[in-house]
Amino acid sequence: MSAQAAPGWGNAYLSRIRPGEVALDPAQQLAVHQVLVRYAFALDQQDLAALESVLTENATWTFKFAGQNDLGPVAGRAAILDFVREAIDAETDQRRHNLVNLVVHSADAGTALAHAYLMLTSNAGGGSGVIGTGFYTFRLEHDGGEWRIADLFLGTDNAW
Template identity: 80%
Template sequence: MSPHAAPGWGSSHLTTIGPGPVALAPAEQLAIHQVLVRYAFALDQQDLAELESVLTEDATWAFTIAGQSDLGPVTGRAAILRFVREAIDAETDQRRHNLVNVVLRGADAGTAVAHAYLMLTSNAGGGSGVIATGFYTFRLERAGGGWRIAELFLGTDNAW
């Protein structure tokens, strides 16, 4: 079975955390964006130390594939790192997590919510292509002198 999503299937996930005011200076907004980019690069470079640095200790990670198959939540930074290590060990290609259309949906001095689209590409066997699309919802907290991902939800439009 190869699940695929109906148009607009993710809308209910995107609206569960309603938009709010973004009460942050541009430099703080950029700092949040950088955490998201560091997250994506850490996955692509299989850099678990970097991934660890962008997650809160009690972070949660949940997924749904085409609105049909749920995974997680994986709870706690250590559990997330184990989960990612297992996924990395199974990969035989170079993946790129392209985060596009990143938008802050609400932020204050201590918390932020961001949405982003995912375009997951793969380069294997001399060819490259898009293997999945989807969206993220990130909830970040100010912790340890910077921003960290406290909750991550990934909804993919297709299985791969």
């Protein structure tokens, strides 16, 4: 696929999360960031146990590719793990999910809302390069004494 999204297409999705109070101490803010980084590493290392550990039981994933094509929601941790397992089986390259400009927009003791840009790189064909860009919105819940991803939306600027 080679479709590309129009400039500014993601504003409709990003504006759903308005900045609010971040009522978490620095250690809890770091814990939220760490969960998102662990999510990216789990995908890149194809570590389904690690991915499972950062998701709530009822987590949902929703995607919009190139600002046009919808996928999901994939609902429930087991369904997400099956979805990722199928994607891993189809990959022939090493992918890196680089989360950049990560910001917690609002948070309290039980819920956090965050944005991050995605720069997806690959080493396919003997070289490395960017294969996709986009943005995430995450809703996390404090679950069982830990932060976990409850809802994930990924909007990509291009399809690959």
